[in-house]
Amino acid sequence: xxxxxxxxxxxxxxxxxxxxxxxxxxxxxxxxxxxxxxxxxxxxxxxxxxxxxxxxxxxxxxxxxxxxxxxxxxxxxxxxxxxxxxxxxxxxxxxxxxxxxxxxxxxxxxxxxxxxxxxxxxxxxxxxxxxxxxxxxxxxxxxxxxxxxxxxxxxxxxxxxxxxxxxxxxxxxxxxxxxxxxxxxxxxxxxxxxxxxxxxxxxxxxxxxxxxxxxxxxxxxxxxxxxxxxxxxxxxxxxxxxxxxxxxxxxxxxxxxxxxxxxxxxxxxxxxxxxxxxxxxxxxxxxxxxxxxxxxxxxxxxxxxxxxxxxxxxxxxxxxxxxxxxxxxxxxxxxxxxxxxxxxxxxxxxxxxxxxxxxxxxxxxxxxxxxxxxxxxxxxxxx
Amino acid sequence: xxxxxxxxxxxxxxxxxxxxxxxxxxxxxxxxxxxxxxxxxxxxxxxxxxxxxxxxxxxxxxxxxxxxxxxxxxxxxxxxxxxxxxxxxxxxxxxxxxxxxxxxxxxxxxxxxxxxxxxxxxxxxxxxxxxxxxxxxxxxxxxxxxxxxxxxxxxxxxxxxxxxxxxxxxxxxxxxxxxxxxxxxxxxxxxxxxxxxxxxxxxxxxxxxxxxxxxxxxxxxxxxxxxxxxxxxxxxxxxxxxxxxxxxxxxxxxxxxxxxxxxxxxxxxxxxxxxxxxxxxxxxxxxxxxxxxxxxxxxxxxxxxxxxxxxxxxxxxxxxxxxxxxxxxxxxxxxxxxxxxxxxxxxxxxxxxxxxxxxxxxxxxxxxxxxxxxxxxxxxxxx
Numbered sequence: 001x002x003x004x005x006x007x008x009x010x011x012x013x014x015x016x017x018x019x020x021x022x023x024x025x026x027x028x029x030x031x032x033x034x035x036x037x038x039x040x041x042x043x044x045x046x047x048x049x050x051x052x053x054x055x056x057x058x059x060x061x062x063x064x065x066x067x068x069x070x071x072x073x074x075x076x077x078x079x080x081x082x083x084x085x086x087x088x089x090x091x092x093x094x095x096x097x098x099x100x101x102x103x104x105x106x107x108x109x110x111x112x113x114x115x116x117x118x119x120x121x122x123x124x125x126x127x128x129x130x131x132x133x134x135x136x137x138x139x140x141x142x143x144x145x146x147x148x149x150x151x152x153x154x155x156x157x158x159x160x161x162x163x164x165x166x167x168x169x170x171x172x173x174x175x176x177x178x179x180x181x182x183x184x185x186x187x188x189x190x191x192x193x194x195x196x197x198x199x200x201x202x203x204x205x206x207x208x209x210x211x212x213x214x215x216x217x218x219x220x221x222x223x224x225x226x227x228x229x230x231x232x233x234x235x236x237x238x239x240x241x242x243x244x245x246x247x248x249x250x251x252x253x254x255x256x257x258x259x260x261x262x263x264x265x266x267x268x269x270x271x272x273x274x275x276x277x278x279x280x281x282x283x284x285x286x287x288x289x290x291x292x293x294x295x296x297x298x299x300x301x302x303x304x305x306x307x308x309x310x311x312x313x314x315x316x317x318x319x320x321x322x323x324x325x326x327x328x329x330x331x332x333x334x335x336x337x338x339x340x341x342x343x344x345x346x347x348x349x350x351x352x353x354x355x356x357x358x359x360x361x362x363x364x365x366x367x368x369x370x371x372x373x374x375x376x377x378x379x380x381x382x383x
Numbered sequence: 384x385x386x387x388x389x390x391x392x393x394x395x396x397x398x399x400x401x402x403x404x405x406x407x408x409x410x411x412x413x414x415x416x417x418x419x420x421x422x423x424x425x426x427x428x429x430x431x432x433x434x435x436x437x438x439x440x441x442x443x444x445x446x447x448x449x450x451x452x453x454x455x456x457x458x459x460x461x462x463x464x465x466x467x468x469x470x471x472x473x474x475x476x477x478x479x480x481x482x483x484x485x486x487x488x489x490x491x492x493x494x495x496x497x498x499x500x501x502x503x504x505x506x507x508x509x510x511x512x513x514x515x516x517x518x519x520x521x522x523x524x525x526x527x528x529x530x531x532x533x534x535x536x537x538x539x540x541x542x543x544x545x546x547x548x549x550x551x552x553x554x555x556x557x558x559x560x561x562x563x564x565x566x567x568x569x570x571x572x573x574x575x576x577x578x579x580x581x582x583x584x585x586x587x588x589x590x591x592x593x594x595x596x597x598x599x600x601x602x603x604x605x606x607x608x609x610x611x612x613x614x615x616x617x618x619x620x621x622x623x624x625x626x627x628x629x630x631x632x633x634x635x636x637x638x639x640x641x642x643x644x645x646x647x648x649x650x651x652x653x654x655x656x657x658x659x660x661x662x663x664x665x666x667x668x669x670x671x672x673x674x675x676x677x678x679x680x681x682x683x684x685x686x687x688x689x690x691x692x693x694x695x696x697x698x699x700x701x702x703x704x705x706x707x708x709x710x711x712x713x714x715x716x717x718x719x720x721x722x723x724x725x726x727x728x729x730x731x732x733x734x735x736x737x738x739x740x741x742x743x744x745x746x747x748x749x750x751x752x753x754x755x756x757x758x759x760x761x762x763x764x765x766x
Binding site: 164168199381 | 496547569
């Protein structure tokens with residue numbers, strides 16, 4: 001099967017390329033390296049050395065029977081994208097090629113504007129390219145659980161049956177995103193739903209939780225195949241930040257009351273979920289939505305779990321509460337469903353003591369290169 | 384009161400400028416004339432000569448005590464927009480400055496891309512400009528009833544209280560737009576709602592029906608103050624098309640079965656509604672939504688009404704059913720609410736025989752300049 005992975009240089013894109021190559025897919029990937037450009041712009045780097053995508057692909061192709069082919073360019077340039085789809089006619093398109101940081105999108109006008117134009121218009125070009133060159137391909141689009149916000153009702157998987165004044169309707173699950181980044185994903189969802197309904201495209205939207213973890217079967221094969229580990233405020237997520245703070249012997253910084261609950265999953269489960277989605281395409285015209293997470297935690301839960309796990313190796317970690325830079329509910333109802341992937345057979349990796357300790361040991365190797373200045377939040381949701 | 388009207392050259396923008404000037408507002412307006420550019424691109428013109436905005440403003444300012452001031456430029460250039468808001472610090476911003484045609488947005492990739500980037504990013508710049516220079520101003524944003532689509536439940540005004548598994552939530556009313564243009568308005572709505580919630584901006588979204596009519600109190604003062612009458616497939620709406628066909632002695636062309644029901648209103652009621660919205664600003668942080676229409680009709684209703692009215696002046700009009708170029712339900716439930724404006728005292732102008740006959744007589748004056756080639760649909764929703 002021909003699989004095109006957009007955003008192959010990214011934290012998830014690169015492991016997905018190798019994983020699908022190992023599954024026997026013909027893998028093609030695209031990147032314009034805009035995330036690396038943003039890293040330079042905001043002055044952050046991953047903890048580890050991330051080899052160039054060309055180096056990683058070269059190394060992979062020399063050591064694997066299932067090659068990966070790279071196209072370098074920007075999907076906002078529709079001619080570039082059209083050429084690729086015309087040439088390859090992919091059956092499977094996995095779309096990660098979006099600006100992925102909520103704090104970045106909230107930093108100022110230029111960054112919000114870039115986020116929405118890059119994400120929404122790139123995705124729009126992709127929809128037109130698919131209609132023109134591979135109408136029957138399956139678009140697997142990465143969305144986020146953050147599209148939903150924190151509603152007072154159970155979060156179903158993408159669609160909701162409602163009754164109003166005695167009449168019934170099936171609606172896209174109502175969204176209440178909390179950043180210009182999350183809004184861009186909602187706009188994408190709405191555009192894709194229309195193209196399925198209007199043109200008969202088929203798509204699966206993966207509303208993904210916060211991904212943690214560094215190692216996959218393929219990244220572990222060689223240091224040159226690693227993906228990125230970010231612990232900074234822009235690209236790092238809460239688990240990475242806490243682990244990094246623990247390595248530095250600093251207190252874990254919980255934003256606000258810490259009652260913010262979210263869905264989480266291990267990077268290995270991301271790969272499993274994307275595979276399962278690709279094995280279960282919807283019919284033409286159908287827009288399928290999965291919630292892609294394995295466990296839900298509050299921010300405080302995570303801090304306590306890390307504290308407890310590291311206590312086993314005799315590390316005494318303290319927890320601080322920081323003024324929350326984000327406008328978000330710090331105590332709220334949260335009950336999202338992930339039934340669809342569980343029914344398809346997903347066996348979650350859990351965020352347990354063993355994982356936390358091994359994660360700690362991994363980051364400990366890099367203790368000397370941690371940049372302490374990029375951990376605390378400087379971007380405010382209100383300013 | 385200082386009122387900034389974005390899109391002052393448009394069909395509604397220009398009458399709104401004069402109307403608010405006559406109400407005693409200090410009126411400032413902005414346009415980049417992109418709609419006139421699109422007219423050139425697709426090869427259509429309004430039926431009547433529409434004087435340049437500069438000519439119209441000059442004429443108005445010479446004959447009125449309440450002047451209108453023009454800024455020429457593109458709100459996608461945020462520096463241009465920032466300068467205006469910094470200088471004026473408007474209290475009221477009425478935002479019409481968007482690509483307004485659904486068929487245009489469906490014609491091809493470039494036009495869909497332009498529609499979404501122009502509308503969504505221009506509106507995003509405006510939100511950032513307001514936050515920076517006039518956080519307490521009231522943003523009156525023109526949306527469309529088309530954002531809702533044709534759901535099987537009553538269409539409430541922007542928000543919906545739902546119950547799911549015994550728990551309650553208030554959600555933005557679920558949208559099911561039917562073109563990239565309508566999608567752009569949904570994206571705007573989501574961006575504005577977030578900025579009200581996150582930054583404390585105040586905004587009223589006017590989900591407007593299809594506007595018809597040509598004359599307002601101010602446009603009737605002089606030929607030089609007229610607004611545009613479009614009868615073409617791109618900018619013309621169904622009522623204008625039917626009246627133009629009647630003038631030509633052609634059959635009225637109903638798309639498909641003609642059961643497509645929509646909300647409609649007279650241009651004079653648009654002005655009244657926008658005024659009422661401006662007189663009733665929401666609180667800081669609040670996002671108020673009105674459905675702005677006065678009557679609902681199916682496309683067939685409109686054809687029959689025109690047939691019946693023109694029979695009174697002895698014109699025998701026939702009706703044809705054309706293959707529908709749009710993907711839309713041709714028979715459906717439709718029960719939208721417009722209670723809010725009615726409660727505020729709106730007294731609708733109705734689409735009655737008298738209005739139809741006077742509309743016919745107006746278009747009859749232009750019979751010789753009608754371009755018969757631009758009436759029938761060439762843009763398809765599926766191609």
